[in-house]
Amino acid sequence: MTVTEPVLSLQSVNLELKTPDGYVRILRDVTFDVAPGEIVGVVGESGSGKSMTALTVMRLLPPKARVQAARIGFDGDDLATTSPRALRRVRGKRIGMVFQDPMTSLDPVIQVGRQIDEAYRIHHPGVGRAEARAQTVRMLELVGVPDAANRARQYPHQWSGGMRQRAVIAMALVNDPKLILADEPTTALDATIQAQVLDALARARDELGVAVVLITHDLGVIAQFASRVIVMYAGGVVEVATTRELFEDSRHPYSAALIQSRPGAHRRGEPLVAIPGRPPLMTDLPEGCPFAPRCASPYKSAVCVTDRPELERSVDGRLSACHFRDHHQEVVA
Ligand SMILES: Nc1ncnc2c1ncn2[C@@H]1O[C@H](COP(=O)(O)OP(=O)(O)OP(=O)(O)O)[C@@H](O)[C@H]1O
Ligand code: SF4
Ligand SMILES: [Mg+2]
Numbered sequence: 001m002t003v004t005e006p007v008l009s010l011q012s013v014n015l016e017l018k019t020p021d022g023y024v025r026i027l028r029d030v031t032f033d034v035a036p037g038e039i040v041g042v043v044g045e046s047g048s049g050k051s052m053t054a055l056t057v058m059r060l061l062p063p064k065a066r067v068q069a070a071r072i073g074f075d076g077d078d079l080a081t082t083s084p085r086a087l088r089r090v091r092g093k094r095i096g097m098v099f100q101d102p103m104t105s106l107d108p109v110i111q112v113g114r115q116i117d118e119a120y121r122i123h124h125p126g127v128g129r130a131e132a133r134a135q136t137v138r139m140l141e142l143v144g145v146p147d148a149a150n151r152a153r154q155y156p157h158q159w160s161g162g163m164r165q166r167a168v169i170a171m172a173l174v175n176d177p178k179l180i181l182a183d184e185p186t187t188a189l190d191a192t193i194q195a196q197v198l199d200a201l202a203r204a205r206d207e208l209g210v211a212v213v214l215i216t217h218d219l220g221v222i223a224q225f226a227s228r229v230i231v232m233y234a235g236g237v238v239e240v241a242t243t244r245e246l247f248e249d250s251r252h253p254y255s256a257a258l259i260q261s262r263p264g265a266h267r268r269g270e271p272l273v274a275i276p277g278r279p280p281l282m283t284d285l286p287e288g289c290p291f292a293p294r295c296a297s298p299y300k301s302a303v304c305v306t307d308r309p310e311l312e313r314s315v316d317g318r319l320s321a322c323h324f325r326d327h328h329q330e331v332v333a
Helices: 050-057 084-090 112-122 131-143 161-173 191-210 219-225 244-250 253-260 302-308 325-330
Strands: 007-017 020-032 041-044 066-075 095-098 179-183 211-215 230-235 236-242
Touching: 007 041, 007 050, 007 161, 020 050, 041 219, 050 066, 050 095, 050 179, 050 236, 084 219, 084 230, 095 161, 112 161, 112 211, 131 161, 131 191, 161 179, 161 191, 179 191, 179 219, 191 211, 191 219, 211 219, 236 244, 244 253
Parallel strands: 020 236, 041 211, 041 230, 095 179, 179 211
Antiparallel strands: 007 020, 007 066, 230 236
């Protein structure tokens, strides 16, 4: 059996942010891998640390943030120990980024194509305008922008929201990255346009072999586009599973509650229906399992309140952060 090296490998990533009341632990031992060319979904309620995980990889953090990690392996490097200067060469070149609002990435007063040309030329000194533009047009065509050569000369306000997000994806792809970090890339778009934009991203993956970390609230998006899923709760990973395993046989009571609270099978564009109760405040995490106050598992017991469960494998090889990971069937039934 050949073992493929992951393109991204987070090992025990911890993050603390400075607040007026002192440092707050935002991420706790976040651990997961992404294989080359794979689309991995990251799901979890608001505040669970999805965006902070992506921003920690890129070290695009608020001032005075403290990162402690065993390793943030990326394509042969350890980003946890890479210099800020070297990181600048990773961002936008070897890792592309797509955020929820395309206007955070686009300058309203510069032609769309010119912005993508510049993203290419920054990392390819010596490349002429014509060559950069040819690459821009290739990328715009790949993500499904019609009449790309002409539209490249238009300004962002002349593009629809969905087309702007395609432009941002083209910009993220223009330097042939190994990985795209996409944080709620289609949440601001209506459902039909969402699907088209995600199809474009999936096509880019097929054609270029780029891996994608797809952060989303939307389990329908996960079901359709991700091959594996990272479930986050209160700054930690509570389950890692293939998409099929998650939907058919989730192991962590939080994942099970997410799946069960879905309004309809594989329906897109629906927000997650609230699970009773609220996630804990990061400033006031319970000592034991952070999900304990909301957990409906019949196995929940004293140990849940006293000991925090780690992300570990069950006897049949599934990863979850629950003391009762080997008693899941009864929980889900
Ligand atoms: N600048 C900051 N200073 C202190 N805490 C912050 C800061 N930014 C975010 N946080 C906290 O970090 C935690 C994780 O936030 P994050 O943005 O990663 O959540 P998320 O899972 O992306 O949520 P959403 O689904 O709403 O985007 C939250 O508790 C949030 O309040
Ligand atoms: S460790 Fe206990 S409280 Fe936490 S998810 Fe498992 S059963 Fe529920
Ligand atoms: Mg977020």
